[in-house]
Amino acid sequence: MAWEEAKKWLQGNMTSDYFQELLKNSHRWPYKERKKQVIKPWEMPWEVTPNGIIKWLANEKMDIAIRTLDAYMLFIPPYSRSGKERHLAEEYVYVVEGKGYDLHQDCDFDITEQGYNLQCSDEIKRFDWKAGDVIYIPPNVIHQHFNASNDKPARLIVAMSRLYKWAGLNDFEIIENAPEYDEAKSLPPDKLVEYVAKRLGKSS
Secondary structure (H helix, E strand, O other): OHHHHHHHHOOOOOOOOHHHHHHHHHOOOOHHHOOEOOOOHHHOOEEEEOOEEEEEEEOOOOOEOOOOEEEEEEEEOOOOEOOEEEEOOOEEEEEEEOEEEEEEEOEEEEEEOOEEEEEEOOOOEEEEEEOOOEEEEOOOOEEEEEEOOOOOOEEEEEEEEOHHHHOOOOOEEEEEOOHHHHHHOOOOHHHHHHHHHHHOOOOO
16 A cells, blocks of 8 residues: 555655745746846957867856857867867857868767767768858767868857756767867967957957
8 A cells, every 4th residue: 555655755854945936936037137138249258168269158157148058159260170079969050150161970879887888980971061051060979160261260159058967968078179279278368369360360
């Protein structure tokens, strides 16, 4: 009988108001928190990353109302490339400027008693892109962006859901650094924009 387990599940005298907090917070999200709904260019932080030089459009440390999406603008100088990376979260990339191509390597995985087992295909797929295109990065695909122009920069807007991280699935690795990473990672902030403008062939 189900009631035979009552001696166990009736144990404990702790109480909680978590459900009431959920209801209370649901009425003020997201606009009543006074987070910004418009971010100005000077409020978007720069970061030198192994994936390249980026300017954040939205992340959870910024004062912005967006709750579930991270997005940044990636700059790729002429004839350069991004880092090579792989992550479990799917990703969408909008090409703002330039032309180039992606190299993608599909990977499958199983979860065994020994842990996470990644199995990557030997096939490397090429996808050409230009301004106005959207690039889709499926989960667990090893990928890298290449600027095909010898005199014009490429700018890509990259967006990824934060939900994977919140679910404990933030499996993310950099396999190869972008060329600009080692050059720019030690630059002081006041020299970074100057460096970016010079590498992209634009005046700051």
